[in-house]
Amino acid sequence: MARRRHQGLIHELCRADDGRPDAELLDHFHRGGDADAFEAIVRRHGPRVLSAARQVLGSSPDADDVFQAAFLILVREAARIRQQPALGGWLYSVAHRLALLARTDASRRARIESRRPGRAVDEPSDLSVREAGDILHEELNRLPDALRLPLLLCYLDGMTRDEAAQQLGVSVDILRGRLERGRSRLRSRLVRRGVSLPAGFLAAAATGSVAVAVPEPLVRGIVTAATAGTVSATVQTLLRLRTASMILAKTRLIVIAVAAVCLVSSGVFLGAAGKPDTGPPARANDPQAGGQPGDSPVPPTPTPDEPPAVTGRVVDETGTSVAGAEVKFIGPGQDVPTAVTDRGGAFRLPLPPGQDPTNGLRRTVIAMSPDGRRQGTARINTLKDARDVRVALRPARAATVRVADAAKRPVGDARVVLVSAELQSVTTTTTGSDGSAVVRYPEGIEVGFVFALKGGAGFDYVTTLIEKRGRERKPLPDEVALTLSGARTVRVKAVDRGDKPVAGLTIYPWYIEGPNRTEHANIGGNKAVTSVTDATGVATFDWIPADIDPGISFLPYSDEYGYFKPFDLKPGTTAAEGTLRMIRKARLSGRVVGPDDKPAAGVVVMANSAGLTSHNWHLSATTRADGTYEMTVNGEEVYVVGVVNDRLAAACRPCMVVRDGAVVGGVDFRLEAGTVLRGRVTVGDGKTPAVGSHLSLQELGGEFPEEMRPAGDTFYHLMSLHRSAQTDADGNYRFLVGPGKYILTPVAKTVKVTVGREREVVNDIHLPRPDPTRRLAGTVVDAGNRAVAGAAVHSTFMGNSNGPPFEATATAADGSFAVERAPVPTAVYARTADKSLAGLSRITADQPRVTIRVGPLAAARGRLLDHEGKPVAGGRVKYGIHFSADERPNTSFVVGYGGVAVADRDGWYTCTGMLVGEEYHLSHEKISDNGPWEGLTVVTPAKAETVSVGDTKLRKPDRPPTLEEITAAFFAPRDELTDRVASARAEARRLHQRVLLVLGNPGEAPTRAFIALIKKQSIAGPLEDFERVAVSAEDTIGLAAFREGYDRDRKLDRWPALVILGDDGKVLATKCPLPADQEAAVADLKTFLAANAPPRPDAASLLDAARARARAEGKRVFLKETASWCGPCRRLSRFLDQHRAMLEPHFVFIDIDRGRYAHGGEVMEKYRGKEGGGIPWCAVLDADGKMLANWDGPGGNIGFPTDPKAVEHFLKVLADTAPKLTDGERAKLRRALEKVP
Structure with missing residues (x-):
């Protein structure tokens, strides 16, 4: 009999294999009612579905009913899941859950029957095995598809790994990894529920789950039911179980099944309104748990091993x-x-x-x-x-959503989703044949937007945001109309770093912004909008609307991959294909022990990153009982890993390079008592405690490795680990940290802190901000001084984007308003309810009252052109008023009370709602809301009319210089070599450096490779000890001078070559050439430079010597903070050297490079504070080290003084500290500065 059953199974599988993929078969059935296609699906997946039913119910009629019900649900859900990459897994899950429902109902009936005299219910002898199998399947269903389907195919269907990989459209290596992770996750979940997972458990628990032959009448019966609309009463009874505890225990699946059977019975497959989402969510508890009469209503008590x-x-x-x-x-x-x-x-x-x-x-x-x-x-x-x-x-609140097409015809079977203002998907449903659906949502939920979509029809949404970039929302109306006005198909292909397709990857569009909307629809992560890549790595979206504004970014959702290059769909295209480039995720693990070397459980380990993706990931994990932890991280990133704990601390692990798909272990920590970093934050003249003030602490984690920098990446990547804290009722804050360097940031201030192994570091912080709030009363009037009721009143913190000084409000009937405001310089804006009148007033930090006069508004019209004079269709022109805290040049500002105008196909745009008399700055916004922005023009409307600004042209896009251009500039002809060496030696003496001669042929690849090498950040530090002079092989005169002076025996016969000169100007060391391997070349060059670098001076000793000389000579100390890489510092040094004869009788000059000199930071901190500042910066000290004057003028550090106010401050410093300097000498210095370009 077993052989006959096996032969029957083979016969069934052969008949099912018609070669077409599931998606094609299901699409044919859904669109054209193709009975043969549906029969092929039944024969292909029927054995798996029937085995799922029989595992729970045995070989009984109930199992046959479950078999039919599962395929009837497929009939109903064909439109939604026809692109499902693994249809068999979906059917298996549906069948298993239906079987559990049937068994539960049978048990309930049996209990009722058992109460009758003479009835007894026999408990199955294999109860423990059955329960173990139920738990196994429940936990299998909770796994994501990427991990669940390989387990189903390999363990429950008996496929080989090669067969399963082919079925899922992935490589065998990927499948093997998913199997291992799936087993690991399943094992941990089963152990928590008291079920062990020894070898062979999956197969043993799934006994009966191997594919079984489906009787021919059963196949014919379900095909007839699906196509003719007939179904047995038994199946209808199974699917019409209506007790709440039964239906909802099996998620929403059964609700859909009831609807499907009702529709099938009447021969209708579409038309039910308000159909909920039937995607199989993860299960939790069974409704029968604790359900006996008399049970107390107490939440289930978890066992110690159960998950949170x-x-x-x-x-x-x-x-x-x-x-x-x-x-x-x-x-x-x-x-x-x-x-x-x-x-x-x-x-x-x-x-x-x-x-x-x-x-x-x-x-x-x-x-x-x-x-x-x-x-x-x-x-x-x-x-x-x-x-x-x-x-x-x-x-619950309810709204009826009516979806129609462009011709106002109802659109049935459209997905409708309600999203909260916090971007949480609250309700998902489906329209009926009349195009309507009812969305219900809790009373306390603020609705953000509602959207609808359907393949081939399009997408539309409605938002509750009242005005663009505002914060006020209106209630969702009872009736919502959405129009699907057409769709285009977008195909996104996911590839790995080797350009191989990535199958089984979930992709979603991030956000969509329709025309004339107050906000975009952030739909990312919602199941209704996702698509899964097929075997070729392609995900298809057939509902993308054509009338999008800024375009759409497509992103992935995956446990295995991160992305380093998203696909951005540009606006205005009718169809599109794009590529999403992926990186395999990696594993990071380690162990944390306490001071006694015992495992430290429950400790949070954090990891922050920078690298190829530029996402700056912030990840965390918690140690287990044995002190171990692990986390999944993005590959091709550099991580700073550290421990965050209130009782013990450790130094972070800096700059850990994690490659694509790598497994990095041994990231261990040994906790110690740590250092308490604490202090008190005060504000205002009275030094009032800053209560509830937020502080950010960044633990610096080394320099970003240059070899990890992507091509074209010029950003500075701050490697750090972030912590935060708030001050208590007395303004105190506290961190527990390990040894390291930190940046502490309270509001609008930065403090650098170095921690060793001290028990405590105290750092009190005073903020100039006065008391936390002020009362502001105001009135809004029109041009005739008449009160304006119902006007919206907004505020902007001038010069700072940290949020508005007060919450938006509206005027009362008498035009008045009153608010609690932050005591900062504020721009107060008012606009009438109909948006026809508006006005603006600027107030000081402590001004108690304000009157805002509103009037008619102006507009500005212009044409946006590219650098070639062509119209920029769809270009975004952002306009607004610049608010700065003061009138200093280059001070920070914020933009407010404008908007964004979008150019039409001819480039014309109109900026509306502009205040008369205010200066508006117009900029081209390259990416919606995120910039970068390119300034276009400035407009100040004089009247309430439309102002013509004419053509506003974009500049030619910046192009970064090529390596060839960089090399040519480095070796460009300059002065005579002897003069350049002499100048370099003088600069080197001043900065305690040595001269490095760099020889090369800019036309040769090895020289270009060397220039690329010395541009790397990791080489920049060692090079600071050298003053570089370039010698080109193409400069025959310079090369001859080099040969005569430094290479008479012509040992340096290949390029590039390096020559280091000693303090006496003679050759100290040479090197030629460098290794071809870049990593080896970096290490080799560092070693060579370090071996021949001059000793770095001690800043404290230099200052002591300068003070002693100043005392002996009756002078003052002229202290200058500088750096070898600082251009303005060099300009200031050259200027002072040019006038040294005039200044030297009064000053002893000393340069301090805090980055290179020992104790440089401590010396400069004494005079500049811990927060430091820009350079160059100077101070004049007396012989005792007391600061008499410094470079901080009314507008801040004057640097190299060029503008009139900076020059005045420079001359005032000289007048105050060098009284013997004559008026004529100061005038001469003034004229010299005025001539500086």
């Missing part, structure tokens, strides 16, 4: 427990758990996969009654909040 979860109870307004309520997290995500309350209203909701509770949860839980008409929410911020949560159900 939210536990609580759902009640109605009267406090009565609600059974069968569905409980889940609101928000995006691909694998969100769902729970159902038992008869006592209790629930246990596991945290979403990957959620680290140690970093805070910041999640919202939503509960809803079985019919969805009563809903409630609870906010869970920390793990402490996750216990004994009480969710009260109240009548």
Whole structure:
């Protein structure tokens, strides 16, 4: 018999294999009712579906009914899942859950029957095995598809790895990795639930799950039901179980099944309004748990090994427990758990996969009654909040969404999603044949936007934001109309670093901005908009609208890959294909021990990164009981890893390079007592404690390795680990840190801190800001001094973008308003409700009253052209008023009270709502809201009319110089070599350097490679000890002078070559050539430079010597902070040298390079404070070291003085500290500075 069954199975599989992929078969059935296509699907996946049913129900009629019900659900969901890459896995999950439902219902009936006299119910003898299998399948269903499907194919379907890889469209290596991770995650979850996973457990627990032959009548029956609309009463009974605890326990799947059967029975496949999302969410607790009469309504108590979860109870307004309520997290995500309350209203909701509770949860839980008409929410911020949560159900709000096409015809089967203002997906449903759907949402949820989409039809959304870049929202109306006005197909291909396709990757569009909308729709992460890449790595989106404004970025969601180059769909294109470039994620692991070398459990390890993706990831993990931890991180990144703990500390692990797909272990930490970094923050003249002030602490983690810098990357990557704290009621703050260098940032101030192994470092901070708030009263009037009621009043902090000084408000009937404001310089803006009149007033930090006079508004019209004079269609012109804190040149500013105008196809744009008499700056905004911005023109409307600004032309795009151009500039002809060497030696003496001669042929590749090498950040530090002089092989005169002076025996016969001169000007060392391997060349060059660098001086000793000389000669000390790389510093040094004869009788000059000189930071900190500042910076000291004057003028550090105010301050410093300097000498210095370009 076994042989006959096996032969039957082979026969079935052969008939099912018609060669077409599942997506094609399902599409043919969905669009044309192709019965043969549906039969092929049934024959292909029927054995797996029937085995799932029989594993739970045995070889019984109930299993056959589950088989039919599963395929009827597929009929109903064909439109949504026809692009599903692994249809078999989806059907298997549906069948297993339906089988559990059927078994639960049978048990309930058996319990009822058992109460009758003479009835007894025999408990299955293999209960423990059955329960283990149930737990196994439940946890399998909780895994993401990427990990679940390989396990199903290899263990439950018996496929080889090669066959499973081919089925999933991935390589065998990728499949092997997913199997290992899937087994590991499954094992940990099963252990937490008391089920071990020894070798062979998967196969043993899945006994009966191998594919079984499907009886021919069963195949014919389901094909007939699907195409003719007939179904047995038994199947209808199974799917119409309506007790809340039964239906919701199996997620929303059964609700859809009921609808599907009702539709199939009447021969209709479309038309039900308000159909919920049936994607298989992760399961939590079974509704029967604790459901016996008399059970107390207490949330399930987790065992010590169970994963963290939210536990609580759902009640109605009267406090009565609600059974069968569905409980889940609101928000995006691909694998969100769902729970159902038992008869006592209790629930246990596991945290979403990957959620680290140690970093805070910041999640919202939503509960809803079985019919969805009563809903409630609870906010869970920390793990402490996750216990004994009480969710009260109240009548839900509802809105009817009507979706139509451009011809006003209803669009059925469109997905409709309601998203909160916090970008959390609250409700997902589907329109019926009349194009309508009802979205329900809890009373306390502020709606952000509602969107609808359908393949081939398009996408549309409506937002509740009242005005662009504003914060006020209006309630969602009871009726919402959306128009799907056409779609285009976009295909996004995902490839790895070797340009190989990445299959099975979930891709989603980030946000879409429609024309004339107050905000974009941030739809990223919502399941309704995702698509999964096929075997060729391509994900297809057939609903993208044509009328998008700034374009769309497509991003991935993956446990295995990160991206380093997204695909950006440009506006105005009708169809598109693009590439998303991926990096395989890596694993980072280690162990943390305490001072006694025992494992430290529950310690948070953080990792911050920079690198190829430029995302600056912030990741964390918590140590296990044995002190170990691990985290998944992006490859091709550089990480700073450290421990954040309140009791013990350790120094961070700096600059850890993690390559694509690497496994980096041994990132260990040994905790010690640490150093308490504390202090008190005060504000204002009275030094009032700053209560609740936020402080940021960055632990510096070394220099970013140049070999990790992508081509064209010119950014400075700050490698650091971030912590934060708030001051207490007395203004005190506290951090516990390990040895290292830190940047402490309170509000608008930066303090550098170096920590050794001190027990405590105290750093008090005083902020000039006065008392925290002020009362502001105001009035809004029109041109006739008449009060304006209902005017919106907004504020801008002039010169700072840290947020408005007060919350937006509106005027009362008498035109008045009153607010609590931050005491900062503020621009107060008012606009009438109809937006026809507006006005602006600027007030000081402590001004108590303001009157704003509103009037008619102006506009400006212009044409946006590129550098060639061609119209820039769709170009964004941002306009607004610049608000700065003062009138200093180059001071920071913020832009406000303008907007963005979009150019039409001919480049014309109009800026509206402009205040008369105010100066507006117009800029080209290259990327929506993010810049960069390129200035176009300045407009000041004199009247309330449209001002013509004419053509505004963009400059030619900047092009970074090529390596050839950089090399040519480095070796460009200059003065005579002897003069350049003499000048370099003088500069080297002043800065305690040596002269480095660099010889090369700019036309040869080895020389260009060397120039690229010395431009690297890792070489910049060692090169600071040398004053460089270039000698080109193409400069025959210079080369001859070099040969005569430094290479008479012609030993340096190959390029490039290096020659270091000693303090006496003679050759000290030479090197030629460097290794071809770049990493080896970097190390070789560092070694050569370090071996021949001059000793770095001690700044404190230099200052002591200068003071002693000043005392002996009756002079003052002229202290200058400088650096070898600082151009303005060199200009100032040359200027002072040119007038040394005039200044030397009064001053002893000393240069300090705090970056190179020993104790340089300590010396300069004494005079400039811990926060330091820009250079050059000078101070004049007396012989005792007391500072008499410095470079800080009214506008800050004057640097190299060129503008009139800076020159005045420079001359005042000389007048105050060198009284014997004559008026004529100062006048001469003034004239010399005025001539400086």
